[in-house]
Amino acid sequence: MNTPWWAAAAVVVVGSSLTWVLMVDAMEPLTSAVVVGGNATQESKAAAITARRLDGVVVAPGQENKWPIGVMIENLAVVRPQAGLGSAKVVFETLAEGGATRFFALFDGTENLAKLGPVRSARKYYVNWATEYSAVYAHAGGAPDALIELAARKLLDLNGIGGAAKYFWRDTTLAAPHNLFTSSEKLNTAVAASALATQV
DSSP: OOOOHHHHHHHHHHHHHHHHHHHHHHTSOOSSOEEETTEEOSOOSSSOEEEOTTTOOEEOTTSTTOOOEEEEEEOOGGGOSOBSGGGOSEEEEEEEETTEEEEEEEEOSOOOOSOBBOBOOBOHHHHHHHHHTTOEEEESOBOHHHHHHHHHHTOOEEETTTTTGGGOEEOTTSOTTTTEEBOHHHHHHHHHTSGGGGOO
C-alpha cells in the first residue's frame, strides 16, 4: 500500500516543526550571564553567575575570585582519617620521603572546616603545583629547596612553624609532628590579612 503524497508531506512538516521547536528552545537566552575573570560574556535576565577560579564551577558573584588555598596534609596510616581532606576540591598525592606519600589539598575558601590536617612540610614539586593555581600555600616548614622555591614564586606563604604560626595549633592529644592543624576560619583570616585581599 502506497503512502499518499500528502501524508508523507505531513510527516516531513511535523518532523521539521518538532526539530525547529527544539532548536528554538535550546537557543533561548540564558537567564544568567556566565562571567569569566570578572567580565560578562552575555546579557543577563537575572543576576550574573560566574566561573570559580579553582575548578570552573559556576557560582554566585563574589565567589569566583576566592584565592585557592593549598594545604600540605600528611598521609601516614597513623593519622588517618585526616581532618578535612574529603572537602578538598583538588588533591595531589605523590611520594614525600621514605616511601610515604603526602597530599597537597586545594580548597576554594568557602568551606567551613573546624579542623584541617595534620599539616606537614613542603616539597618543591608541590610548590610547583601550587603555582599553577596561584594558590596560598599552607605548610609546616619544608625541604630547603622547597622554601627557596616558595619564596621565588611569591605565593602567599603560610608556614605553620614560622611567621604564620598564629593560624595553626597543636592538638596536644596527638604526638608531634603529626599534630599540627589549621581551620577554614584561620586560613581565610590569613588571606584577608594579606595583600591578596585587595586583589582579584
